[in-house]
Amino acid sequence: MMETIPVFSEKVLDIDAEAVTCAIAESVRQTVFGRLRRRGAVVGLSGGIDSSVSAALCVKALGKDRVLGIMMPEDESSEESLDLGRQLADAIGIEYVTEHIGPTLKALGCYERRDNAIRKIIPEYGAGWKSKIVLPDLVKSSNYALYSVVAQSPTGETYRVRLNSESYLGVVAATNFKQRTRKMMEYFHADRLWYAVAGTPNRLEYAQGFFVKNGDGAADFKPIAHLYKSQVMQLGSYLGVPDAILRRSPTTDTYSMEQSQEEFYFALPLKTMDLCLYARNHNVPSSSVAEGTGLSVEQVGRIYDMIDSKLNSTRYLHLGPQLVEKIEEVDASVHD
Amino acid sequence: MDEVAQKIRTFVIDNLLFGQGGDSFSNDDSFLEKRLIDSMGVLALVEFVAEKFEIPVADSEIVPENWDSVNLIARFVQAKLGSVAS
Numbered sequence: 433m434m435e436t437i438p439v440f441s442e443k444v445l446d447i448d449a450e451a452v453t454c455a456i457a458e459s460v461r462q463t464v465f466g467r468l469r470r471r472g473a474v475v476g477l478s479g480g481i482d483s484s485v486s487a488a489l490c491v492k493a494l495g496k497d498r499v500l501g502i503m504m505p506e507d508e509s510s511e512e513s514l515d516l517g518r519q520l521a522d523a524i525g526i527e528y529v530t531e532h533i534g535p536t537l538k539a540l541g542c543y544e545r546r547d548n549a550i551r552k553i554i555p556e557y558g559a560g561w562k563s564k565i566v567l568p569d570l571v572k573s574s575n576y577a578l579y580s581v582v583a584q585s586p587t588g589e590t591y592r593v594r595l596n597s598e599s600y601l602g603v604v605a606a607t608n609f610k611q612r613t614r615k616m617m618e619y620f621h622a623d624r625l626w627y628a629v630a631g632t633p634n635r636l637e638y639a640q641g642f643f644v645k646n647g648d649g650a651a652d653f654k655p656i657a658h659l660y661k662s663q664v665m666q667l668g669s670y671l672g673v674p675d676a677i678l679r680r681s682p683t684t685d686t687y688s689m690e691q692s693q694e695e696f697y698f699a700l701p702l703k704t705m706d707l708c709l710y711a712r713n714h715n716v717p718s719s720s721v722a723e724g725t726g727l728s729v730e731q732v733g734r735i736y737d738m739i740d741s742k743l744n745s746t747r748y749l750h751l752g753p754q755l756v757e758k759i760e761e762v763d764a765s766v767h768d
Numbered sequence: 769m770d771e772v773a774q775k776i777r778t779f780v781i782d783n784l785l786f787g788q789g790g791d792s793f794s795n796d797d798s799f800l801e802k803r804l805i806d807s808m809g810v811l812a813l814v815e816f817v818a819e820k821f822e823i824p825v826a827d828s829e830i831v832p833e834n835w836d837s838v839n840l841i842a843r844f845v846q847a848k849l850g851s852v853a854s
Contacts (some may be wrong), residue, residue: 572833577807594827597811737800745806 641746
């Protein structure tokens, strides 16, 4: 009898949502109460699926009275994010606070520094303009991952200009203030309540370095960092995350022009990127992935190269402080 | 090694590898395959080459075929210098 070889498909990412929820809840409980000896958890709520699921899991683990949600809008974030964050907090029954970080960012020169960096390549850029940074299509052909800025004037004209290194680094450095300021606020509330700070990256973000070092990359624990995005969605449905959040197109909500996560990541649908990451991690042949995704074998090869390359180039983000020599007494205490 | 390739190689070693790993690659080695430099490094190389050799580099020319090794870059520069001169 001929053996049927299963076709590689998104079914590989199916999970038993109940079982996974229980496992994560137990882990969070052990971590927060046991290892960290904290009374509860603080979760920054962006109105997106990742922070929503993270907060819902914290409630399962610690109880709703031990989870604080924090909404942190700024001058350029969408009203929708704020609204959805509140919906989620109400849905899972947690207390929340809203901290507008716009004035802080302004005082830091976040917006001004970012705009100055853009003006180096679009001199007319100024008040009333909007912008975002985007990557070229990295899958259709062998392009380098060089960002361009897309800028829209107040009268609606759109310009797309490749960023030079000075402008690119300037834009990113200034924009990183947003994530770092949010994390600062989360730790303020965590400190005053003796809570731990939850980080909310999914596996794609964590593994591929799509976070800001000591910004959204900082946390005391990360309950969904091991889950693929598709799996986070499955948990979202199971945990009763509001439909509006489940249906929302993933956005970075970082730039004044709406920027999809695909524009920022790989110019691939997130679902496909997720599957390819899984496939890479499990050494699935390119031909099988191609068959299961509709991509060409060559495109899958390119995606695999991008995944490997990104893993390599973002090591810096995962590295903690580098010491000259080991401090044994601290090492021993940390690894107890 | 011709002068153009030498200048490019020196830039890569001094500015992208920070003086380390000078023996770890040949002028024909692929930067991508050897994971020697990332996209930021390519950007720095483009800017260095454009300034040093006073040649225009179009966005469409920033592809691995032109930038993925010392010799590929040197060939690209020579072609540009040849067309600038004519």
